Amino acid sequence: MIIEQLDEKFTLHRLWEQSDPEAYLDAIAPRIRGLANGGHHVINAALLDRLPALEIISCFGVGYDHVDAAYAGEKGVIVTNTPDVLTDEVADAAVGLLIATLRQFPQADRFVREGKWRQGAFPLTASLRERTIGMVGLGRIGLAIAHRLEAFGVRVIYHSRTPKHGVGYTHYPSLIDMASDADVLIVTTPGGAGTQHLIDAQVLEALGPQGVLINIARGSVVDEPALIDALQNRTILTAGLDVFEDEPNVPQALTDMDHAVLLPHVGSGSVHTRNAMGQLVIDNLTSWFSNKGPLTPVVETPYPSKND
Known part of the structure; x- marks a missing residue:
């Protein structure tokens, strides 16, 4: 459901399907404006520096410790998560x-x-x-x-x-x-x-x-x-x-x-709740790129920012 909606609403680059993800990322990096992150990949300062056009990172899950949200905030990149629905x-x-x-x-x-x-x-x-x-x-x-x-x-x-x-x-x-x-x-x-x-x-x-x-x-x-x-x-x-x-x-x-x-990290692992989490990932991206702002920004990247 998530992938289908992302494909329908945006130009989706499937980094996980590439035989050489690093080379693929180098080729598309200047055009990437949003990231949908499932929580399995670390988004650190080095990766953020490779994405000069990045505007938003929409995270799947309430926890986002795998994302350097403080550095993202310094770069003006919004980070969102999926609270409440889980x-x-x-x-x-x-x-x-x-x-x-x-x-x-x-x-x-x-x-x-x-x-x-x-x-x-x-x-x-x-x-x-x-x-x-x-x-x-x-x-x-x-x-x-x-x-x-x-x-x-x-x-x-x-x-x-x-x-x-x-x-x-x-x-x-x-x-x-x-x-x-x-x-x-x-x-x-x-x-x-x-x-x-x-x-x-x-x-x-x-x-x-x-x-x-x-x-x-x-x-x-x-x-x-x-x-x-x-x-x-x-x-x-x-x-x-x-x-x-x-x-x-x-x-x-x-x-x-x-x-x-x-247990194998199944706290939120029902069909109902994972669908709701995925929908919020998409809704955050949709709202942002419709110029309506993020729905659930994290504390490190408030919206509007303190500098606005």
């Missing part, structure tokens, strides 16, 4: 992953399929009951998760750089302090240099032996070797992960662990 889907996935991780539903499924039920009952599991949920970040997705968790009767607290106005959850300026008071950490904060390995060995130790880590944000936010060590040594109870540091390459140490739940 919020509910990712929030649903996060709650589902939390329950599946605590109650070991994937393990129970394997237990039945492997015929082990005939030999005895599946072991009792941990529970969501009486847990305190610590949200690492309370943006659109974090708030949607927190609102869903209220229905389960659990306490929700959160850590962010500044308190969120208009919410009743307790704010923790210190992540370590929140981890000490929480039984579950759900990571929803953006990726990038500012949150690189935010969840480290010290945070995991503070979370404690009954603690659960859920990450549906970016793999870079979690120190993966420290997490592996914490899981192996039972520093924390378990983890549910939808994202990893080097996707799709998941460490063997994680895949060998039966008490962790691992």
Whole structure:
């Protein structure tokens, strides 16, 4: 659907189909005014400097840490993403992953399929009951998760750089302090240099032996070797992960662990939501080239710009 609409509305250059993408890019670079980016390719300063006519980068996804948005802003290039349209889907996935991780539903499924039920009952599991949920970040997705968790009767607290106005959850300026008071950490904060390995060995130790880590944000936010060590040594109870540091390459140490739940980055992975995300990519480009401005510019490239 996305490719067809791009073909219909614009002159589409399929860089991914070229046998020599670099040579092809050199040939078309002076004419490129817009980029539709699926999130799999890094758009850094070097690439931006090769595209002198570039006006807009329309990103597929709410995260855009693969784009040097600050440098794009310096060059007058608008960057857009796809917020809101995936919020509910990712929030649903996060709650589902939390329950599946605590109650070991994937393990129970394997237990039945492997015929082990005939030999005895599946072991009792941990529970969501009486847990305190610590949200690492309370943006659109974090708030949607927190609102869903209220229905389960659990306490929700959160850590962010500044308190969120208009919410009743307790704010923790210190992540370590929140981890000490929480039984579950759900990571929803953006990726990038500012949150690189935010969840480290010290945070995991503070979370404690009954603690659960859920990450549906970016793999870079979690120190993966420290997490592996914490899981192996039972520093924390378990983890549910939808994202990893080097996707799709998941460490063997994680895949060998039966008490962790691992998903292949499917938080927004429904037909409905991916179509909505793709449509917003197209709508941003269409609006821009119709001289109506971008629909969802990121904070680094506001529209109109401060200089306008």
